[in-house]
Amino acid sequence: MISVRNTRSDVIHAAGRLFAERGYHGTSMRDLGKELGLLGSSLYSHVESKQDLLVEVVEEGARLFEAVAEQARATPGTARDRLAALVAGHVNVVLDNVNVARTFLNEARMLDAEHRERIVEARDHYEGVFRSVLADGVGDGSFRSDIDPKTSSIYILSVLNALERWYDPAGPLDRDELIGDLTTFLITGIG
Amino acid sequence: MISVRNTRSDVIHAAGRLFAERGYHGTSMRDLGKELGLLGSSLYSHVESKQDLLVEVVEEGARLFEAVAEQARATPGTARDRLAALVAGHVNVVLDNVNVARTFLNEARMLDAEHRERIVEARDHYEGVFRSVLADGVGDGSFRSDIDPKTSSIYILSVLNALERWYDPAGPLDRDELIGDLTTFLITGIG
């Protein structure tokens, strides 16, 4: 009595899985059908096109990260507290939605021009939140006064986004240790 | 009198360009032919298969990074000096070979099992050099004694590898400034 019929949501999530594993162009509609136990052609009763699937997955990613930004901005306390919220929130999104995060980070460039632009804007906005938290933190003494908020936010996001590439939830480092270790690294460096 | 005939090296470099821009599966042999001013079928007088091209590009990447590791290991002085050599060397490889670096970082997973394993080993070895420099640096006082060389090396490589995604050689930040800013961030953090 397992799974009688697939929903649109099932299709989108399976697409996220395959796009994350094999890439958008490495995934055929027939591959995706097989993953769901149906034919490639049957997918078109759930979505209009393959591109449509990529749009859905990538935009889900954008929404998840945007929610992190909003929640962090609403966090009371110092800029350092808000940065901690950004870091923890970002880690949680990546670890709880690896496939969506992977597709968002690696396959968004395969989007058609129109959708790609919207995602670039969303990404810029998200990075802007990091930047302004860092700038605030320079003002309130949370961070060093000689950092450049622009490059620093990119460095921080580089470390956070790369999690998708190496973090193993079954490995020795649990989520809280990861967040702690990461935060220490970002704030104190290795020196 | 420009370019009469293409060499195997021309083909490989053009392949790197397209693999970097559109991904391995997003690039057809006919696309690549067009890039070089010939037909897709003509490429088979230079290479045996499309996979062959990916192997060549990715293995060139592996060699470039390996050379950085060797040179850094031979650098006299403290572990901090050797880390500086790794950082500068890695940055130079990425900035001087964006297409190769991109393909190495993003498309190696499209390799067939056999070649992929070799690349994973090469990558593990490279990361191991970072790890041992960090461990040495904990011993000689270059770095904090409470860092974990394993996660720290991953964080550092995360920042270095992400350069491919955002650094603009035509932007305001020149190479030396970048290396300096990056090094300060890695060693001192933002706090």
Next chain:
DNA sequence: CCTACCGATCGGTAGG
């Protein structure tokens, strides 16, 4: 490096 192909697979549609 081209001509002239090959079988396989691609995204997608009509109609049920």
Next chain:
DNA sequence: CCTACCGATCGGTAGG
């Protein structure tokens, strides 16, 4: 969600 397709494109080959 399936049957039965469609034209286009894919990686690749034989022979020059």
